[in-house]
Amino acid sequence: MDVGGGAVKAGTVVLTADGTLTGTVLPGGGGSAMEAAETRIEHQVESDGDALSALCAAVARDQYIGLRSRWPGLPVVWGVSAAAWIDPHSGRSVFSPHLGGWRDRALPQDLSRALSGLTGLPVTPEEPIGHTPGAIPVPSVVNDADAAAWAEARLAPSTDGPDRMVFVAIGTGIGGALVRDGAVDIGEHGMAGEFGHMTMDPSGPPCPCGNTGCWELLVSADALAARAGRTSARATIDDALDGDPACRDAVAGTGRWLGRGLATLAAVLDPGRFVIGGGVAATGELLLAPAREELARHLPGGRRRPLPSVSVATLGNRSGWVGAAGVALERAGWPVRALSTGPGSSSAR
Numbered sequence: 001m002d003v004g005g006g007a008v009k010a011g012t013v014v015l016t017a018d019g020t021l022t023g024t025v026l027p028g029g030g031g032s033a034m035e036a037a038e039t040r041i042e043h044q045v046e047s048d049g050d051a052l053s054a055l056c057a058a059v060a061r062d063q064y065i066g067l068r069s070r071w072p073g074l075p076v077v078w079g080v081s082a083a084a085w086i087d088p089h090s091g092r093s094v095f096s097p098h099l100g101g102w103r104d105r106a107l108p109q110d111l112s113r114a115l116s117g118l119t120g121l122p123v124t125p126e127e128p129i130g131h132t133p134g135a136i137p138v139p140s141v142v143n144d145a146d147a148a149a150w151a152e153a154r155l156a157p158s159t160d161g162p163d164r165m166v167f168v169a170i171g172t173g174i175g176g177a178l179v180r181d182g183a184v185d186i187g188e189h190g191m192a193g194e195f196g197h198m199t200m201d202p203s204g205p206p207c208p209c210g211n212t213g214c215w216e217l218l219v220s221a222d223a224l225a226a227r228a229g230r231t232s233a234r235a236t237i238d239d240a241l242d243g244d245p246a247c248r249d250a251v252a253g254t255g256r257w258l259g260r261g262l263a264t265l266a267a268v269l270d271p272g273r274f275v276i277g278g279g280v281a282a283t284g285e286l287l288l289a290p291a292r293e294e295l296a297r298h299l300p301g302g303r304r305r306p307l308p309s310v311s312v313a314t315l316g317n318r319s320g321w322v323g324a325a326g327v328a329l330e331r332a333g334w335p336v337r338a339l340s341t342g343p344g345s346s347s348a349r
């Protein structure tokens with residue numbers, strides 16, 4: 001599952017014997033592809049940690065019960081990606097600008113206890129995510145942008161050989177990650193890639209992180225909606241795609257601020273490509289074309305040096321929960337090699 005500052009997205013995937021992740025539809029679901037495997041629940045409990053954990057446990061219970069009724073003896077892992085800075089060793093959340101209730105919280109223990117309370121099942125004794133039938137697993141918890149970047153790099157890899165990719169997810173805020181040859185570089189303390197909190201305007205408005213004028217205040221979903229004078233980013237994106245001039249201008253303005261930030265990242269990291277994910281990336285070229293122009297304009301030497309490509313994430317808004325699942329499976333010792341977006345398979349490993 002993917003826990004963001006306004007919604008929880010969840011899904012169930014199976015890993016087949018050849019290492020392919022496959023979307024699976026639980027009893028009661030319709031269709032058979034990856035989209036049908038997905039659940040999305042909007043929430044307003046991001047500042048209440050206990051309520052957010054209880055909501056996640058309720059979503060996990062539904063997934064777990066469906067999974068168990070279909071495959072009673074199958075090993076199960078639980079992967080969670082969260083919009084928070086996660087200690088890579090313990091899974092503890094250190095800080096979160098957008099999930100105020102999940103600051104400084106032992107999330108793996110918190111979530112498994114909540115699910116245990118709902119199901120009456122004991123928690124698997126071994127750490128971190130081993131599975132015992134009849135017991136619920138302790139979740140693997142990772143940063144949401146790291147999970148999404150993992151999914152993009154591993155399940156939709158570059159075909160051009162060695163890869164240095166910077167992933168930027170635009171939603172409630174901006175998440176990011178640097179990926180080198182399929183591995184996410186999480187930094188010395190597991191907290192690299194917080195690109196959204198680069199200061200773009202020191203005299204700008206206050207940010208929930210405690211700083212002022214952060215990049216994400218200019219590029220987030222809320223910034224896009226405000227620029228268009230609309231109440232929601234979703235409406236702005238839909239109307240822009242339908243050709244509304246004011247919404248298209250708002251997307252272009254957002255794209256220019258995106259490009260300015262990408263220029264700074266390119267100057268520091270010199271990546272081969274930028275991959276843009278999150279809900280705002282659904283605007284596609286309306287966002288990316290002005291971003292590329294600003295990138296070339298503001299990157300030092302940008303007219304004379306090779307420029308990184310800028311493209312939209314292949315997995316779309318799904319990469320967070322799919323990546324959380326993939327990371328959890330690999331931590332449990334089951335390598336993931338590919339993603340099938342076709343019909344769900346029942347030949348689970």
Ligand SMILES: [Zn+2]
Pocket residue numbers: 196197207208209210211212214
């Ligand atoms: Zn900030």
